[in-house]
Amino acid sequence: MPGIDECLLEVMRLPGARGAAVVDWTSGLALGTIGESPNGDHEATAAETAEVARMAAEQPVFAGDAAVAGPGTRTPGAVPPHPPGLPGLAVEDVIITTAPGYHILRFVETSFDSSVFLHLWLDRAEGNLALARMRLGDIAERLVLA
Template sequence: MALQGVHGASLIDFPSGSVIGAAGRGPGSIGDAPADAADMIHATMQTAAFATVGQPAHVEDIVITAGNGYHVMRLLRSDIEARMVLYLWLDRSVGNLVVAQRQLSAVAAQISAN
């Protein structure tokens, strides 16, 4: 939440769509948003591009550019067995997408190390 332009952040268990923790606005504070984020991750991971024979493709972030900002979902593990996702809602007019992705990467590494 310390990044400029962040509206909200959440930690989501994406197989169930449950919010583990949330700050600000976004999944966890807006109705079905956690389940919607989980559905987006499932859809991405199940597409032909990621359902390859052998080792699945490497997915770090899923970014949705919308009229109300950037919605960034960072998988804590980049493979098909990932369960936890960091979600960030960033204001397009004042936030910096690249800085936000780098910060999410650092936070994900800290969480994964624990």
């Protein structure tokens, strides 16, 4: 089971990868970084992407309950169910598209109350978004946080 450094090295092997980080979205701290940062500062990028991740993770509209239970079947105030494989968090990833590239924020599911995600900055001309998303999911599943 690879740790943070090994996972980041594997992420950077993806075609078009420009930079990556493992970030705690509650604190906005980078637990590990590699490659370039979109704004030249890995810590500032971690804090900024943590805001996006936190907003997506905490919104009831992204809880996945309508897709699982069907429209109109949720009881107001009830805790929404989580899709299989994501017991603690319904959002799997967030993809942000910019003119020069993509930012993929992939949430990491852990045995403890995880608030960690992988951030990949992918060059639009050289990268493959679908491949990167699938591989990032595989890497996130294997990541060991000690």
